[in-house]
Amino acid sequence: MEHDLEKLKKEKEEMEKKLANHEIFKDPQKLKEISMQFAKIEKEIKKNENTAELQKKIKEYEEMAMNGDEELKILAEEEIKKIEQELEKTENKSQLSGEPNDLIMEIRAGAGGNEAALFASQLFKMYSGYAEKQDWDIKILDSSKTDLGGIKEIVFEVDGEGAYQKLKHESGVHRVQRVPETEKSGRIHTSTASVAVLPKAREVDVEVKPQDIKVEFFRSSGPGGQNVNKVETAVRIYHIPTGLVVASQESRSQQKNREQAMSVLRAKLYDAKIQAEEKKMAAERRQQIGTADRSEKIRTYNFPQNRMTDHRIKESWHNIESIMAGNMEDIIDTLSGARLKN
Numbered sequence: 444m445e446h447d448l449e450k451l452k453k454e455k456e457e458m459e460k461k462l463a464n465h466e467i468f469k470d471p472q473k474l475k476e477i478s479m480q481f482a483k484i485e486k487e488i489k490k491n492e493n494t495a496e497l498q499k500k501i502k503e504y505e506e507m508a509m510n511g512d513e514e515l516k517i518l519a520e521e522e523i524k525k526i527e528q529e530l531e532k533t534e535n536k537s538q539l540s541g542e543p544n545d546l547i548m549e550i551r552a553g554a555g556g557n558e559a560a561l562f563a564s565q566l567f568k569m570y571s572g573y574a575e576k577q578d579w580d581i582k583i584l585d586s587s588k589t590d591l592g593g594i595k596e597i598v599f600e601v602d603g604e605g606a607y608q609k610l611k612h613e614s615g616v617h618r619v620q621r622v623p624e625t626e627k628s629g630r631i632h633t634s635t636a637s638v639a640v641l642p643k644a645r646e647v648d649v650e651v652k653p654q655d656i657k658v659e660f661f662r663s664s665g666p667g668g669q670n671v672n673k674v675e676t677a678v679r680i681y682h683i684p685t686g687l688v689v690a691s692q693e694s695r696s697q698q699k700n701r702e703q704a705m706s707v708l709r710a711k712l713y714d715a716k717i718q719a720e721e722k723k724m725a726a727e728r729r730q731q732i733g734t735a736d737r738s739e740k741i742r743t744y745n746f747p748q749n750r751m752t753d754h755r756i757k758e759s760w761h762n763i764e765s766i767m768a769g770n771m772e773d774i775i776d777t778l779s780g781a782r783l784k785n
Contacts, residue, residue, distance in 0.1 A: 448491045455484045482604070497526050545643035546607040547584070547710040551596040553616065555634025560593025562619045562744075563636040565767055567597055570610070572769020579603030584703045585691045598691075598707060600643065607642050612778040614640045615741030622747065631747060635740075643706065644713035651709060657681040658701065663692040680704045687711055753778070 458481040461467060467474050501523055508519035550566050552559040574581050580602045587595040601610065618635050626632065660675040677692030678700040689711065691703040743752050744763060751766055751774075752759040758777055760766060766774070 448488065448495070451484055451488050451491065455481070455488065458484060479604070494530065497530050501526050543607045543642040543644070544604055545600065545602045546610060547598065547600055547641045547643055547707055548610070548613075549596065549598050549637075549639040549641070550594065551637045552594065553635035553637055555619075555632065557589060557591050557593055558619075558623050558632055559634040559636055560589045560595055561591065561623075562593075562617075562634050563597070564588075564592065564594040566617060566636055566638065567594060567599075569767045569769055569771065570601070570613075573771045573775075574601055574603070574606070574769075576769055576772075577603060577606070577609075579606050583693050584707055585689075585693060600706070602643075607640070609775050609779065611640050611642075612775075613638050613741075615739045617742050617744065618740055619744045620746065621744075639714075641707075641710035641714040642717065644709040649709045649712045649716070651682070651705065651712070655683050656708075657683060660697060661692075676700060678704045680708055682708055682712070685712070685715070 458477060461477050462474075462481065467477065504519040504523045504526070508516045508523070511519065548570065550563050550570075552563040555562070571581055580600075582600045582602070584598045584600060586597040586599075589595060616635050616637050618633060620631055620633050622629055623632050657680070659679045659681075661677045661679060662675050663677045676695055676697045677690065678697065679688065679690040680701075681688050687708060689704050689707040691700040691707065694700045694703065741753065741755055743754065744767075745752070746763055749761050749763055750759050751761075751763055753774070756778065760774060
């Protein structure tokens with residue numbers, strides 16, 4: 444522990460020197476990377492110092508239990524239990540912090556036609572609103588919209604501290620029950636949209652060999668499928684070994700679209716790798732909040748009853764309009780807590 448702490452403090456000093464160098468401000472991307480690394484090291488130092496302090500207290504109470512009378516021994520043992528629980532929480536948080544921060548999210552309209560596409564659009568606005576409140580960055584990589592303002596599918600990046608840890612539980616089928624604006628008889632319709640949350644992978648996390656991919660270029664399309672560009676800037680990549688297909692058409696630059704499509708491909712391959720590893724875990728270590736199967740119905744948004752229910756933890760929240768505006772803090776925290784109990 445002491446050795447790790449000293450090592451972290453040396454790394455922090457090195458980061459401070461780099462940030463003090465005015466040359467770094469000429470490269471905003473490099474500045475952002477070093478700043479994020481510095482913040483991460485500071486957090487790790489604080490965690491290690493806190494752990495060391497708790498372990499020191501345990502030793503003190505253990506000595507008290509050994510040398511004191513029976514009453515003092517009982518009090519000391521109670522304090523030790525409290526501190527051990529606090530240490531366990533710290534350890535759980537530490538394991539989660541080892542996961543990626545950034546993610547790629549995919550939202551696709553499911554059953555329900557235009558109503559499903561409008562619901563998918565609302566889900567995107569909900570996650571965008573939540574990301575804005577967390578001070579995260581969002582970048583659309585690919586999208587397909589309908590003439591009525593809905594979304595057939597959308598793929599976007601979410602970059603920011605803790606983004607993947609907080610949003611990874613959103614994967615699955617989301618169901619909406621409501622009366623569409625075009626419904627004259629007042630009948631409630633049920634529609635669905637699927638959400639996939641993929642950890643954003645770096646090149647070092649997943650190797651994609653040039654011979655394993657096939658790249659195609661095409662013209663970007665707008666609502667209804669009509670071409671909106673005369674130049675073939677959109678990019679589609681086929682991953683031959685797995686059969687995965689990804690695309691990007693949001694940028695006017697062919698090279699930028701290729702980079703973004705590769706980012707989505709790496710995320711999908713990385714996610715498949717993580718899921719394969721999780722399947723090997725023992726039954727007692729499986730997630731409490733579900734199997735993470737993307738075909739699993741995880742949530743229902745019931746507008747007539749103004750209630751949103753998460754079926755994995757059997758919890759409900761009211762005020763759907765507020766939730767759809769991005770006020771998801773209570774939901775996200777409850778889901779994260781359900782996992783930490785496992």
